[in-house]
Amino acid sequence: MPLLEVVDLKKYFPVEGGVIDRLLGRVKGYVKAVDGVSFTVDRGETLALIGESGCGKTTTGKLVLRLLEPTSGKVIFDGVDITRLKGEDLRRLRRRMQMIFQDPFANLDPRMPVGDQIAEPLVEHGIMEWEEAREEAYKMLERVGLTPVEDFYDRLPLNLSGGQRQRVVIARAMALKPDFVVADEAVSMIDVSMRASIVKLLLRFKEEFNQAMIFITHDISVGRLVADRIAVMYLGKIVEIGGTEQVINNPAHPYTQALLAAVPTIEEKKLKMKLEIKGEVADPKNVPPGCRFHPRCPLATDICMKKEPEMIEVENGHFVACHHHI
Amino acid sequence: MDTVLKVEDLSVHYYTLSGIVRAVEDVSFELGRGEWMSLVGESGSGKSTLGFALLRLVPPPGRIVSGRIFLEGDDITRVPESRMRSIRGSKISMVLQDPLTSLDPLRRIGDQLEEILDVHGVKDEDEKKKRIREAMRNVRLPYDYVSYYPHQLSGGQRQRIAIASGIILNPSVLVADEPTTALDVIVQSKIMDLLDDLRRNLGISIILVTHDLALALERSDKIAVMYAGQIVEESPSKDVAKNPLHPYTRGLIGSIPRLYGPKNIEEIPGFPPDLRNPPTGCRFHPRCKYAMDICSTSEPGYVEVEGRKVRCWLYDKTRGG
Amino acid sequence: MFYEILVKPFRKAPARAMLLTGLTIVLIVVIMAVFAPWIAPYDPVQRTHDRFAPPSWKHLMGTNKLGYDMFSRIVYGSRVILEVVFIAAIISSSIGIPLGLISGYYGGKADKTLSIIMDSIYAFPSLILAITVAAILGPSPVNTALSISVVYIPTYFRMVRGKVIALKGTPLIEALQSLGLKTKTILLKHITPNIAPTILVVFSLSVADAILTEAGLSFLGLSVVPPTPDWGYDLRVGKTFLTGGYWWLVFFPGFMVIILAIGFALIGEALSERFNISREV
Numbered sequence: 070m071p072l073l074e075v076v077d078l079k080k081y082f083p084v085e086g087g088v089i090d091r092l093l094g095r096v097k098g099y100v101k102a103v104d105g106v107s108f109t110v111d112r113g114e115t116l117a118l119i120g121e122s123g124c125g126k127t128t129t130g131k132l133v134l135r136l137l138e139p140t141s142g143k144v145i146f147d148g149v150d151i152t153r154l155k156g157e158d159l160r161r162l163r164r165r166m167q168m169i170f171q172d173p174f175a176n177l178d179p180r181m182p183v184g185d186q187i188a189e190p191l192v193e194h195g196i197m198e199w200e201e202a203r204e205e206a207y208k209m210l211e212r213v214g215l216t217p218v219e220d221f222y223d224r225l226p227l228n229l230s231g232g233q234r235q236r237v238v239i240a241r242a243m244a245l246k247p248d249f250v251v252a253d254e255a256v257s258m259i260d261v262s263m264r265a266s267i268v269k270l271l272l273r274f275k276e277e278f279n280q281a282m283i284f285i286t287h288d289i290s291v292g293r294l295v296a297d298r299i300a301v302m303y304l305g306k307i308v309e310i311g312g313t314e315q316v317i318n319n320p321a322h323p324y325t326q327a328l329l330a331a332v333p334t335i336e337e338k339k340l341k342m343k344l345e346i347k348g349e350v351a352d353p354k355n356v357p358p359g360c361r362f363h364p365r366c367p368l369a370t371d372i373c374m375k376k377e378p379e380m381i382e383v384e385n386g387h388f389v390a391c392h393h394h395i
Numbered sequence: 396m397d398t399v400l401k402v403e404d405l406s407v408h409y410y411t412l413s414g415i416v417r418a419v420e421d422v423s424f425e426l427g428r429g430e431w432m433s434l435v436g437e438s439g440s441g442k443s444t445l446g447f448a449l450l451r452l453v454p455p456p457g458r459i460v461s462g463r464i465f466l467e468g469d470d471i472t473r474v475p476e477s478r479m480r481s482i483r484g485s486k487i488s489m490v491l492q493d494p495l496t497s498l499d500p501l502r503r504i505g506d507q508l509e510e511i512l513d514v515h516g517v518k519d520e521d522e523k524k525k526r527i528r529e530a531m532r533n534v535r536l537p538y539d540y541v542s543y544y545p546h547q548l549s550g551g552q553r554q555r556i557a558i559a560s561g562i563i564l565n566p567s568v569l570v571a572d573e574p575t576t577a578l579d580v581i582v583q584s585k586i587m588d589l590l591d592d593l594r595r596n597l598g599i600s601i602i603l604v605t606h607d608l609a610l611a612l613e614r615s616d617k618i619a620v621m622y623a624g625q626i627v628e629e630s631p632s633k634d635v636a637k638n639p640l641h642p643y644t645r646g647l648i649g650s651i652p653r654l655y656g657p658k659n660i661e662e663i664p665g666f667p668p669d670l671r672n673p674p675t676g677c678r679f680h681p682r683c684k685y686a687m688d689i690c691s692t693s694e695p696g697y698v699e700v701e702g703r704k705v706r707c708w709l710y711d712k713t714r715g716g
Numbered sequence: 717m718f719y720e721i722l723v724k725p726f727r728k729a730p731a732r733a734m735l736l737t738g739l740t741i742v743l744i745v746v747i748m749a750v751f752a753p754w755i756a757p758y759d760p761v762q763r764t765h766d767r768f769a770p771p772s773w774k775h776l777m778g779t780n781k782l783g784y785d786m787f788s789r790i791v792y793g794s795r796v797i798l799e800v801v802f803i804a805a806i807i808s809s810s811i812g813i814p815l816g817l818i819s820g821y822y823g824g825k826a827d828k829t830l831s832i833i834m835d836s837i838y839a840f841p842s843l844i845l846a847i848t849v850a851a852i853l854g855p856s857p858v859n860t861a862l863s864i865s866v867v868y869i870p871t872y873f874r875m876v877r878g879k880v881i882a883l884k885g886t887p888l889i890e891a892l893q894s895l896g897l898k899t900k901t902i903l904l905k906h907i908t909p910n911i912a913p914t915i916l917v918v919f920s921l922s923v924a925d926a927i928l929t930e931a932g933l934s935f936l937g938l939s940v941v942p943p944t945p946d947w948g949y950d951l952r953v954g955k956t957f958l959t960g961g962y963w964w965l966v967f968f969p970g971f972m973v974i975i976l977a978i979g980f981a982l983i984g985e986a987l988s989e990r991f992n993i994s995r996e997v
Contacts, residue, residue, distance in 0.1 A: 121579035122579055160898070167895070170891055175888060176890070177888070178906050178910070179910070181905075181906070189897065189901070189905075190897060230667075231438070233666070245896075260437040261647060262662060263662055264660065265659075265662035266664075287579065288652075291652050327581055328581065330584070332654070333580075333610035333614075334609050334651070335636045335653075336655055338654070348549075349579070350579070
């Protein structure tokens, strides 16, 4: 049984209209941020969610952690449906599922010593008392390489570099020994020379606690470093999902192909064809009919404008939603 | 290839309350006509400061403290500010990460392009129209877009407009400071294609300021790697990927994730230094795995190695003398 | 090097000078209040033989119609005004701040209702509102404090609620929620310290304002019972004799009210400027 199962998950954000609309309680329309996403993640497995800004990857991450309430669909965690969980039950569950955020400065309290910020969740979840939690925080700081710890424990986030802050964020989340972690662009704001160490740190904890992980990134080459499987999202949907090497070596969706062609690298690209992608991502308030990629797709035909493609298996465990898959 | 821009021993310091930040120190390089050079470095390496300094636009409390910048033979560090204003835009111009900072949200694109022409003394209406049409064609946008407001355009289109306003006066150098960092990869690759066209078709020299070494290697003729305010290596791109000279460049190459190759990347241990108080000797030595005794005591010279330049004791043969 | 020396005073001086001036003023008045019996040369409610005496070495601020020594009355009067204003500030902040925190954090219908109530109180001219409440409660220092506190509850509420709503949208609060912290912890240990500077600023500024309101109330005879020494009351009595040329009866109480209000306002301004600067850097 997978640790996490997501079934046809949707999140529509209402678009606020003018004053009159609001007074009458009318909604102008919806931003379909996530529009029918299904996948599973096993214990010890990492799934990379890849896509451009506005594709719904971050919203998906927040939905499965229940930081947002889904419009419809199901989130099943360790066999329990947590889609509508609320209040204290949800809070207790948070111990088992953690998030690493993109901007390590914005999610640390600027006025609390970083050591205490690591200790606090341990106390709040009733795992230990403050004194013991402080010792644990001390150990965690050591484990994420912020040594000598005495130098770091009482510092405020302002006095740390970006990479150091991200280590604190990781220590804070991992101190709870979660079963499931969502890392949202965890290295995209970190300087390249320090990226590797952050990635390795995440992987080390993942191994140790046998965690399931969702690694959200816009950079498919970073996704490859950590992921067992890759899911490519476009405008609220998964358009391709499969084993990491399957997707990268044998991209079946024109969009995946385009992403691979565009990502800067120092290697010779092994692509079957060079596709000219038109324009930019459509407005999620106005999702195109049929296949939502068709206005940009060089392979699009009539059927793409009319019929939304279904997921089909192109090789073992490798699925694509495209009428003209490559 | 004739030299368009020549920078000699340029230093830029910020005079802050907590000390002097030596953001750029003793930087020298040359840029040929139609050449594309990338300034690559991490945050705080001084790459953006250098970019701004080339237009003499270092924000206070920063100041160019020494060095010279020859733009088409004229030393622009010596010209009065009034002259500099007419040089900016007409001979050297800049594109920033967020085009919204340079575009006025309340005015039509066409009016904003026209203003640039007005400021630089292009008065003839037909001439103005011709230039705007040309600029729009050069950035591959339909001419109709001149009647749009910035918010009606997508991020990539706005960046094209920013580039159009940068090239409308036919400058010889375009400095692009992280122009695609806020954009998606597919759009990024198209903006890069556009910059490439500009230099091929119009002969504009490009200076791309970026943190992304892979992007720089893929696109530019040569790379200048910056670390802690200095250029530590300047090499043709094709050489850097195969044979990086400076240990820092090697580290950066090793930190680029591969699509097909080995699935591991290496970090460079330690953290960049505080530029108020840079390390003695070579600024990279505390993080360098090749560090020798001399590295912590004296600063290496900027020496030439097979047509490339590097600032490292592994190559500076004056040591021991 | 010279740059630093040149820039430093300009960057830091205004805020610091404001703060120091404000603190000095407030401190002087507080010392006056605490050590009133030792500072005041006369009993403030004891008639002396001089009536309407102009300021002199014997009576620094002159005397009034009944021969009370004005300087002594000013010194003792600082007790009343500080007491009333501080009680008011404590009451209004201890109601306004928690309500603002909870209302802003939870949102929803209760928040909407509460906001409408607070906004309607806020929309009233403060003096008229205080007069109304004071008239209902009757004159006494405690009642004055109560009526003033009613005026400033919405000030704290609105400011705190606004800050909480702004913070709620930040990744920080989302991160704390995702860690599974209890709401109480998030509110008290994370949100409150982060809005503390704002609270401090609002506190100083509303105290400055409350001083004027208190003076206004007692000027209208709604605060203390005569002949208790009180600046606003003395101002009112002095006003009737102004045409007689007895300027000191009006000048000194009025001056004190204004200078004390300015003192708190300066502290508030200085703090707000300082915290803005630190946020930028």
